[in-house]
Amino acid sequence: MHTDAFQTLADPTRRQIVEALRSGEQQVNDVVGKLDIHQSGVSRHLRILLEAGFVQVRPDGPRRFYSLRPEPFQELETWLSSYRGLWEKRLDRFDEALQKRRNARAAHAKERKR
Incomplete structure (x- = not known):
C-alpha cells in the first residue's frame, strides 16, 4: 500500500x-x-x-x-481492514462505558423516586 x-x-x-x-x-x-x-x-x-x-x-x-480498476481499491480495503479491529475494540469499550453510565443513572433515578 x-x-x-x-x-x-x-x-x-x-x-x-x-x-x-x-x-x-x-x-x-x-x-x-x-x-x-x-x-x-x-x-x-x-x-x-x-x-x-x-x-x-x-x-x-x-x-x-x-x-x-478494482485492484487499488482492494489494496486500500486491505490496508484499512488492518485498522478496523483496533477501532472496533475501542468502540466496543466506549459502548460498554456508555451502558454502565446509563445503568448507573437509571439506578440513581430509581433511588431518588423512593
Whole structure:
C-alpha cells in the first residue's frame, strides 16, 4: 500500500471522478457532463488517476472509455481492514462505558423516586 494512493484520492475533483466512474465505463465528456468541470480539468485528473492505477482506458476508434480498476481499491480495503479491529475494540469499550453510565443513572433515578 503506497501513500501515493492517499495523495491521489486526496483531491476532491479526483474523488468526484471516481464516484462518477462507479456506474461504469465512460468517456471524458460523460464525466464532464456529470461534474460540471471543464474538459481539460477532467482529462488532467483522469491522467493522474490512470498513472496511479485507479483507472484504465479502453480505446474504441477515436473514443476513449475510462473505467475504474478494482485492484487499488482492494489494496486500500486491505490496508484499512488492518485498522478496523483496533477501532472496533475501542468502540466496543466506549459502548460498554456508555451502558454502565446509563445503568448507573437509571439506578440513581430509581433511588431518588423512593
